[in-house]
Amino acid sequence: MTNHTTQHVLKTQNTAKQSPHRTLCVVALLAMTSLTGCSSLSVTGVPVSRVPRQLLNSERKDDFEDISMLRLRQDSPEYYALGPGDVLGFYAQNLFATENELPPVHYSENSALPPAVGVPVPVREDGTISLPYLEPFNVEGMSLVEATELIRRAYTEQTEEGQDPILKADSQVSLSMIHRRTVRVLVIREESGAVADVTKRGTGTIVDLPAYENDVLHALSQTGGLPGLDAKNEVLIYRGMFADGVNYDQILNNACLDQCNCEDECFCDESPMPDPPNVTRIALRYHPTRPPTFTHENILLNDNDIVIIRSRDKETFFTAGLLGGGEHLLPRDKDLDIIGAIAMAGGPLGNNGTGVGSIGLGGRGGGGGGNQACQPSEVILIRELPCGNQISMKIDLNKALTSRSERILIQPNDVVMLRYTLGEEVGNLLIGLLPSYLIGRGGGRNGGF
Numbered sequence: 479m480t481n482h483t484t485q486h487v488l489k490t491q492n493t494a495k496q497s498p499h500r501t502l503c504v505v506a507l508l509a510m511t512s513l514t515g516c517s518s519l520s521v522t523g524v525p526v527s528r529v530p531r532q533l534l535n536s537e538r539k540d541d542f543e544d545i546s547m548l549r550l551r552q553d554s555p556e557y558y559a560l561g562p563g564d565v566l567g568f569y570a571q572n573l574f575a576t577e578n579e580l581p582p583v584h585y586s587e588n589s590a591l592p593p594a595v596g597v598p599v600p601v602r603e604d605g606t607i608s609l610p611y612l613e614p615f616n617v618e619g620m621s622l623v624e625a626t627e628l629i630r631r632a633y634t635e636q637t638e639e640g641q642d643p644i645l646k647a648d649s650q651v652s653l654s655m656i657h658r659r660t661v662r663v664l665v666i667r668e669e670s671g672a673v674a675d676v677t678k679r680g681t682g683t684i685v686d687l688p689a690y691e692n693d694v695l696h697a698l699s700q701t702g703g704l705p706g707l708d709a710k711n712e713v714l715i716y717r718g719m720f721a722d723g724v725n726y727d728q729i730l731n732n733a734c735l736d737q738c739n740c741e742d743e744c745f746c747d748e749s750p751m752p753d754p755p756n757v758t759r760i761a762l763r764y765h766p767t768r769p770p771t772f773t774h775e776n777i778l779l780n781d782n783d784i785v786i787i788r789s790r791d792k793e794t795f796f797t798a799g800l801l802g803g804g805e806h807l808l809p810r811d812k813d814l815d816i817i818g819a820i821a822m823a824g825g826p827l828g829n830n831g832t833g834v835g836s837i838g839l840g841g842r843g844g845g846g847g848g849n850q851a852c853q854p855s856e857v858i859l860i861r862e863l864p865c866g867n868q869i870s871m872k873i874d875l876n877k878a879l880t881s882r883s884e885r886i887l888i889q890p891n892d893v894v895m896l897r898y899t900l901g902e903e904v905g906n907l908l909i910g911l912l913p914s915y916l917i918g919r920g921g922g923r924n925g926g927f
Contacts, residue, residue: 523858523872526884533861533869534886540813542763545770550695550760550777557621561689562603563659566625569596570633571650573610584656588688594654601659611644626653661692663779665701668789669709687779694760694777697785704762705787707810711762715776716784718756726754763811795888797823799895800854808890815885816857816873819894826853827875851909852902859886860893 526534560566569581584594599607605618612632617625630651633644645651666682683701687693694713698704705711753759758776779785790810797804801823808814820827857873871886878884888894898906 523870526859526871526873526886529869529871533863536887536889537765538813538887539809539811542765542811544763545761547695549770549772550693550698552690552693552774552778555690557623558655558658558690559619559621560601560605560617560625561659562601562605562618563689564601564655565657566599566601566607566622567594567596567652567654567656568599568607568609568629569650569652569654570629570645573633573645573649586655586657588658591655591658594656595652596654598656622653622655626651629653658688660686660688661779661781661783662686663692663697663781663783663785665697665785665787667701667705667709667787669706669787692779694779694785697779708789708791708807710788710790711810712788713760713762714786714788715758715760715779716756716786717758717780719782722754722756726756793890795819795890795892795894797825797894797896799858799897801825801894801896808888814888816859816878816888816894817875817885819888820857820875820896823894825896827879852898852905854896854898854902856897856899858895858897860895861889862891 567582567584581595582597584598586594599609601607601617602614605616606614607617608614609629609632612629615628615632617628620628633651634647634649636643663685664682665685666680668680681701685697685700687696687700694715698713705713758772760772760776761770764770790807793808793810794805795808795814797806797819801820804823806819806822814822817827855875857875857878859871859873860868861871862868873884873886
């Protein structure tokens with residue numbers, strides 16, 4: 479009995495020396511057994527080919543077009559119409575000064591205006607001006623030429639009562655522009671670097687826009703240009719006063735309460751809240767089948783209007799698994815599919831060459847699998863559903879590289895988890911053990927395996 483046992487042991491040792499690969503297989507089987515309990519394999523997913531299209535389809539950003547910048551500025555007028563807030567320079571020969579005294583000259587801060595000659599005369603809130611020896615008369619809506627001719631006639635022509643004119647018929651009378659009326663608005667930009675040399679978020683700028691330049695395009699050009707890539711591609715204009723904001727808050731609160739009281743949240747109306755009456759939303763990109771509908775009046779700005787460019791901090795997706803934990807901002811104006819998301823996160827996408835050169839490097843690389851012979855090819859994408867639940871979808875990267883049906887678009891709040899398949903994990907384990915046998919012990923030269 480003892481001899482039989484001794485022979486069995488020696489036979490086993492000889493078998494191990496002659497067939498070391500059998501030992502590796504045993505180790506691999508034990509590794510597979512232990513891997514089945516690993517938490518990384520506990521997350522399962524539905525193959526993306528079986529997921530309903532309505533959960534995958536989203537509006538493609540690549541199909542959108544930029545609006546014409548001409549729609550953001552107002553039309554140039556035929557002439558500058560006078561109005562409240564304008565300051566005019568009035569001069570009448572021999573009315574204010576002696577014959578040899580020169581009239582005052584005013585140089586405007588606006589380089590587009592020529593020097594003005596005369597005494598400053600403001601256009602009052604009711605559109606009238608007040609001049610010496612004349613009753614106030616209305617000049618609102620008139621051009622400078624029309625207002626000048628009206629004043630000249632008033633001073634040089636005989637009145638209805640038969641009184642002599644105030645000035646001689648050949649007296650010089652002129653009217654010029656000292657200061658154009660302006661519109662003061664507040665521009666708030668939530669993206670970073672909205673103004674030169676300013677990197678903090680939430681910059682606010684008070685802007686004075688001259689008449690006929692009080693539009694969205696001029697307000698943006700004075701505060702840093704169009705929205706940056708970390709801002710939404712739209713402009714919000716808030717009009718009205720404090721009471722308008724209170725009314726909207728009450729309407730929004732009532733709408734939220736109606737949604738919270740819904741018995742079946744899957745059938746509740748979860749459409750975006752409508753804009754309040756005192757808010758104008760101007761989209762800077764549009765789908766060709768749905769051109770923007772805002773009017774010329776919508777882009778005009780008035781005193782106390784607030785122009786806001788919102789940040790898009792919530793338009794992010796998350797990574798996990800071999801990609802590591804992270805949060806990444808989605809591109810604003812182009813689509814991002816699963817391949818692009820892995821590339822953005824610095825994940826591996828296939829081998830460099832045939833993969834033969836990676837043999838012997840197993841286990842030396844980082845967690846991303848960059849030096850592994852078998853690259854990870856399985857992605858679990860977790861997506862939120864309208865009802866508050868979530869769905870896990872399984873994507874084969876090998877198919878996604880060649881088939882667009884597997885290359886789904888990433889949406890905000892998606893979780894992208896890259897991992898090895900069981901076969902890839904075992905393959906990397908076996909290749910990682912080969913160098914220790916072939917190189918470390920030299921094929922039995924130093925006593926065998």
